[in-house]
Amino acid sequence: MIDFHTRASGVLPEASELLAAMDAAGIEAVVVQSVHSSKSTDGQKGNDELAAFVMTDRSRMVGLGTVHLGGSGAVDDTRWAVNELGLAGLWLDPARQGTTMHDPMLGAVCETLAECGGILLVHDAVPATSPGQVAELARRFPQLRVVLGCCGGPDGWREALAAAAVTDNVHLCVNGLPAYAARHVVEAAAPGRVVVGSGLPVTDSAGVAAALAAVDDWGIDSSLRENLLVHNPRALLWGSAG
Amino acid sequence: MTAMMPKVIDAHVRLGAGREVSLETAALLGAMDELGIEHAVIAPGERCTVLDEPAGNTATTTAAGESAGRLRAWAVANPWRGRDALVELARAAELGAVGLAVDPQLQGFDLHDGLLDPLLELADDRDWPVYVRGGVAAAPLTLALLAARYPDVPFLLGGARHPADVVAAMRHAPNLSADTTSSAVLDAVAADPDLANARLVFTSDSPYRVAGAELARVREWAGDDPSRAGVLGANLDALLPAPTSTPADLT
Numbered sequence: 001m002i003d004f005h006t007r008a009s010g011v012l013p014e015a016s017e018l019l020a021a022m023d024a025a026g027i028e029a030v031v032v033q034s035v036h037s038s039k040s041t042d043g044q045k046g047n048d049e050l051a052a053f054v055m056t057d058r059s060r061m062v063g064l065g066t067v068h069l070g071g072s073g074a075v076d077d078t079r080w081a082v083n084e085l086g087l088a089g090l091w092l093d094p095a096r097q098g099t100t101m102h103d104p105m106l107g108a109v110c111e112t113l114a115e116c117g118g119i120l121l122v123h124d125a126v127p128a129t130s131p132g133q134v135a136e137l138a139r140r141f142p143q144l145r146v147v148l149g150c151c152g153g154p155d156g157w158r159e160a161l162a163a164a165a166v167t168d169n170v171h172l173c174v175n176g177l178p179a180y181a182a183r184h185v186v187e188a189a190a191p192g193r194v195v196v197g198s199g200l201p202v203t204d205s206a207g208v209a210a211a212l213a214a215v216d217d218w219g220i221d222s223s224l225r226e227n228l229l230v231h232n233p234r235a236l237l238w239g240s241a242g
Numbered sequence: 243m244t245a246m247m248p249k250v251i252d253a254h255v256r257l258g259a260g261r262e263v264s265l266e267t268a269a270l271l272g273a274m275d276e277l278g279i280e281h282a283v284i285a286p287g288e289r290c291t292v293l294d295e296p297a298g299n300t301a302t303t304t305a306a307g308e309s310a311g312r313l314r315a316w317a318v319a320n321p322w323r324g325r326d327a328l329v330e331l332a333r334a335a336e337l338g339a340v341g342l343a344v345d346p347q348l349q350g351f352d353l354h355d356g357l358l359d360p361l362l363e364l365a366d367d368r369d370w371p372v373y374v375r376g377g378v379a380a381a382p383l384t385l386a387l388l389a390a391r392y393p394d395v396p397f398l399l400g401g402a403r404h405p406a407d408v409v410a411a412m413r414h415a416p417n418l419s420a421d422t423t424s425s426a427v428l429d430a431v432a433a434d435p436d437l438a439n440a441r442l443v444f445t446s447d448s449p450y451r452v453a454g455a456e457l458a459r460v461r462e463w464a465g466d467d468p469s470r471a472g473v474l475g476a477n478l479d480a481l482l483p484a485p486t487s488t489p490a491d492l493t
């Protein structure tokens with residue numbers, strides 16, 4: 001199983017402890033976002049700390065950094081995060097970072113991220129950041145893999161589905177949706193486009209394991225479950241669903 | 243010699259008593275006379291939009307029929323009523339309604355939950371435009387995703403803010419027009435002649451806004467005269483069915 005949506009929170013654990021907890025829970029890999037902050041200086045610091053952490057085993061801990069769009073170094077920071085730090089891409093939470101999907105710097109960041117082969121995960125929570133807004137950005141950068149990190153949330157998941165249906169490079173991360181909505185998304189989305197995330201701090205190993213186990217209560221068939229938890233995230237992260 | 247004034251059509255007015263504001267037909271017609279607004283498309287009031295659509299549609303189509311052609315009517319039906327909504331819209335069409343108005347916020351539905359789809363199919367069959375009141379439940383790009391699924395149905399997004407979203411939505415859905423109730427939207431859309439020339443529509447949104455101020459803003463807008471004439475009336479004219487004999491004309 002792969003948890004596509006965890007985050008650093010406070011002090012990161014010892015990598016060995018996390019890997020042991022993942023082994024115990026049957027978790028193959030986690031996608032970890034750097035520490036959440038709206039402060040520009042903390043963004044780069046968080047990227048560095050996260051890179052050092054995931055370097056222990058990049059096959060099982062995948063890092064997503066972030067950049068401060070208001071800063072002049074956003075493009076350079078993007079390139080550095082992926083090419084030098086080895087992070088898989090960036091996360092963006094416009095509401096918490098004090099920006100919007102129309103930030104003029106976002107286009108340049110996306111262009112750079114696409115060049116570097118990175119992923120962009122956006123915290124899309126209606127109404128602050130809508131799936132339609134994120135999909136509009138994704139259509140401008142068709143080579144960039146864009147993940148709706150909250151799949152629209154409880155009031156926007158239908159819009160997320162509609163957005164993904166017409167935007168090939170948009171992927172849906174089911175995170176925090178009620179079971180009926182999660183089931184509908186998994187069953188209705190195009191093949192290969194849905195992953196799942198706990199949305200929890202990566203230090204909460206028990207919570208992460210419980211969140212992934214809850215998929216079993218959604219009522220989806222076993223092949224969809226396998227795709228959701230294993231093959232789809234593998235393909236999105238490493239280009240292979242094997 | 244005075245330049246010919248373009249025809250002014252107000253795309254959306256709500257008649258009747260609302261929660262905080264109200265507007266009656268006589269007052270509307272008086273204001274239109276004063277401001278030089280030739281036509282207006284009227285929708286039922288808030289309560290009727292949600293709970294008593296037949297009364298609302300009867301009131302607006304009656305007002306339209308008695309207006310000597312100055313008023314035309316949007317039809318309403320709460321999508322939650324399912325088949326009954328289609329029956330009511332067909333009745334409103336018989337009474338002379340010329341389009342469908344929906345309000346996801348008031349009527350309590352999600353643009354992508356499928357409830358509205360049968361009503362949009364009816365609008366498509368009848369060549370009706372669809373007015374959607376924008377807001378939290380109908381953000382521009384949310385509506386654009388829906389509008390793109392019905393490419394033959396003209397959609398008019400009312401009351402939208404966030405100009406960058408409106409422009410992006412109009413580019414995504416060529417059948418989506420926007421109204422003029424936001425100065426920022428007016429300016430942003432106007433900056434793109436491809437959008438402004440045919441897809442901006444004047445709306446007073448009375449009684450929620452002050453019609454004179456709304457109209458003045460468009461009259462003073464920096465666009466060229468042909469574009470302004472389009473915004474003030476011609477663009478909406480192109481969306482509405484051609485006028486036919488109304489029940490009042492036949493009496």
